Amino acid sequence: MSAIEILDRADLESLAAFDTVIDVRSPGEFAQDHAPGAVNLPVLSDAERAEVGTIYVQEDRFKARRVGAAYVAANVARHLQGPLAERPGSFRPLLYCWRGGMRSNAMAVILSQVGWRTTVLAGGYMTWRRHVTARLYDGTLPFRLVLLDGYTGCGKTDVLQRLAARGVQTIDLEGLAAHRGSLLGGLRDQPQPSQKMFESRLLGLIDRLDPAAPVVVEAESSKVGERMVPPALWQAMTAAPRIELAAAPDARARYLVSAYRDISEDRAGLDEALRRLPTPPGRKRLAAWGELADAGDFEALALALMELHYDPAYRRSSRKETRPSLGTVELGGLEPADLEAAADRIAEMIAG
The missing domain is CATH 3.40.250.10 (Rhodanese-like domain)
Known part of the structure; x- marks a missing residue:
């Protein structure tokens, strides 16, 4: 024995x-x-x-x-x-x-x-x-973080995945937390992991990163859905420089309709999410949005949500922004070729 x-x-x-x-x-x-x-x-x-x-x-x-x-x-x-x-x-x-x-x-x-x-x-x-x-509460992280920022619907998560495919080090907080990071970001039939599981997944990824190379992470709030970004990472994110993605509203609306197709197919879930908006939409606006959903005009609904909720929230956050900017990447559209080109540009920007 x-x-x-x-x-x-x-x-x-x-x-x-x-x-x-x-x-x-x-x-x-x-x-x-x-x-x-x-x-x-x-x-x-x-x-x-x-x-x-x-x-x-x-x-x-x-x-x-x-x-x-x-x-x-x-x-x-x-x-x-x-x-x-x-x-x-x-x-x-x-x-x-x-x-x-x-x-x-x-x-x-x-x-x-x-x-x-x-x-x-x-x-x-x-x-x-x-x-x-x-590691995640009492320590500090020895990484050079770069934040990927921009208005909702600019394809940040898509670009992040393309950067990873190019060998760039990334932290996909939305993937780790099983949430797309917005009010409508919950994944159908996929509950979020516990806070402890989220942290274990995060540390498992962090410990495989090379401290000598930059790490790109999407600019999230301090919570991804109901999961809190641990203090060590959040502290590093609050000091990290930003690269902003920019795209026209109509392109962003089309992208959101595609990315959130599961939400548009769940009418009851969509209605409930719209009622939870931080800026109360009111009965008339809710009714108008319901008519857009009934007609299948989800691009118009996405534009309305961007105008009322997402874009004003981003502008308020940007006015308070103190983190340095490394530049803006303008996307002519949000088709795969546009996202690939954006990933190439960002990889060049952080290489130096």
């Missing part, structure tokens, strides 16, 4: 030394947040965990341990016959549970008896969480 080893840190470099990082917590716990790249091989299901916890509190601790041990043994057996069945003798797993206690150690004992060099993360998931907090 191999001895169980202990790891006392949870930075990505340390985690990457293992063949697989195994989160043995329940699926519900894993869904809330987990270390980047971890796989979920639970030793207790959500229902089993709840049952054992209830027995522990309301009945008898010994009985809870006995019932829990039976579930753990059965679940680990399934993992050995399933996801772990083809692992070679040289397999090096790292296991963690909530605090590095009974669940991870129970599975580690069995895996070590198989003969695998098994390691448990001391402190479990909470060690990873403390690492995230230290």
Whole structure:
């Protein structure tokens, strides 16, 4: 039997030394947040965990341990016959549970008896969480950020993706947060991750970036949907220089109709979102917008929303802007060729 080893840190470099990082917590716990790249091989299901916890509190601790041990043994057996069945003798797993206690150690004992060099993360998931907090709340980020700014509908996210395809380092906050960053930005059938999961995804990306090269990030507010940009990144964003994209209103309206097609197809969701505008539209305006939606004239509706809400908000923000400008990239249109040309221009601007 191999001895169980202990790891006392949870930075990505340390985690990457293992063949697989195994989160043995329940699926519900894993869904809330987990270390980047971890796989979920639970030793207790959500229902089993709840049952054992209830027995522990309301009945008898010994009985809870006995019932829990039976579930753990059965679940680990399934993992050995399933996801772990083809692992070679040289397999090096790292296991963690909530605090590095009974669940991870129970599975580690069995895996070590198989003969695998098994390691448990001391402190479990909470060690990873403390690492995230230290980096994103208490630390500073050593990057040269460049903000991609501009009116709503200028294709900033599209350009950001094209920059990434060119090898430019980027941080796609909207992708990480599963939200398009505006009042109508929610993604249909795709809820936002928890705040902790958002931060884990963000740190997993940040730790792979080269501090010597610039990093482009879209100019967002301090929240992307309901997810807060962590203080270390937000502080860096507030001091970063800007590149502004500019396009004509009619082109922006056409782009928004395409980008937000899922919203236009969900009439009830669209109506609810329009009622939540920070500038109350009033009954007559809501009725007029409803008529545009009923007629399928979503470009006119987009222009109206830009005029009432999005553009005034951007102009107010711009008047208060203190971050230096690296220049403006004018887009003749927002077709793929225009966005490709914009990405080429921005890559040139930040290269120096």
